[in-house]
Amino acid sequence: MQLLLLKNLGIDYVLKPSKAQPKKGLRIAVSFLRNGKLSIRYSKGIKPEEIEAFIAKNLVWIKTAHQKQLKPVRLFVQGEDYLYLGKSYALMPYVSRHETVIINGGQMHLYAKNASVEAKKKVVEVWKTKQCEMVFQELLYQGFQRLQKKMTQFPQLQIKNYKSRWGCCYPQKNLIILNRALIHVPIELILYVIMHELVHLLYPNHSAEFHNMLASLVPDERAKKRQLSQFRPDYQ
Numbered sequence: 001m002q003l004l005l006l007k008n009l010g011i012d013y014v015l016k017p018s019k020a021q022p023k024k025g026l027r028i029a030v031s032f033l034r035n036g037k038l039s040i041r042y043s044k045g046i047k048p049e050e051i052e053a054f055i056a057k058n059l060v061w062i063k064t065a066h067q068k069q070l071k072p073v074r075l076f077v078q079g080e081d082y083l084y085l086g087k088s089y090a091l092m093p094y095v096s097r098h099e100t101v102i103i104n105g106g107q108m109h110l111y112a113k114n115a116s117v118e119a120k121k122k123v124v125e126v127w128k129t130k131q132c133e134m135v136f137q138e139l140l141y142q143g144f145q146r147l148q149k150k151m152t153q154f155p156q157l158q159i160k161n162y163k164s165r166w167g168c169c170y171p172q173k174n175l176i177i178l179n180r181a182l183i184h185v186p187i188e189l190i191l192y193v194i195m196h197e198l199v200h201l202l203y204p205n206h207s208a209e210f211h212n213m214l215a216s217l218v219p220d221e222r223a224k225k226r227q228l229s230q231f232r233p234d235y236q
């Protein structure tokens with residue numbers, strides 16, 4: 001089904017029939033996913049024209065919410081939501097000579113030398129880089145262990161910012177590159193991406209052999225791929 005209004009606005013969407021019994025009056029529901037796509041769920045029996053009409057009626061809300069999705073401006077203010085390993089934390093900024101980040105309970109305590117956005121951003125970025133190195137290196141080791149009979153040399157790891165991919169690899173260089181934004185997704189999904197790239201070191205293409213091996217190493221490989229699509233590779 002093509003929704004022309006959304007297509008013309010350049011808003012990506014996913015259409016999904018709802019399995020649940022519709023609540024009274026609620027037959028179409030829209031929301032934005034973390035990957036920036038608009039999710040449209042509808043009850044059985046809804047006609048395409050009805051979806052179009054619903055979109056038209058709610059267009060102002062959709063456009064506004066879409067704008068917010070496009071430009072997630074991080075100000076590092078109290079209560080701002082920060083995702084770390086798939087969990088959501090409320091930011092608690094403090095001014096302190098000792099700069100650090102401490103995750104505790106549902107909060108992320110951020111100590112920066114002044115209250116400016118730049119100062120706070122810098123502290124978070126330094127912390128994030130350390131977390132990426134620690135977590136990704138450990139998970140790469142776990143992934144390598146799973147493959148050890150097939151792979152002899154431990155791969156090199158690089159960490160970069162990517163806008164639209166989670167990772168990539170260079171089999172000739174025995175090198176895997178992971179997106180820094182992976183630190184925001186659950187551990188099992190980071191491991192899924194690592195396994196995907198590790199198997200690519202053996203099978204560079206998405207061949208049947210590639211998929212067979214990945215499926216044998218990662219249970220629910222497809223479900224993990226779907227879960228990962230809920231997260232934004234450009235999250236900061």
Ligand SMILES: [Zn+2]
Pocket residue numbers: 196200206
């Ligand atoms: Zn691939």
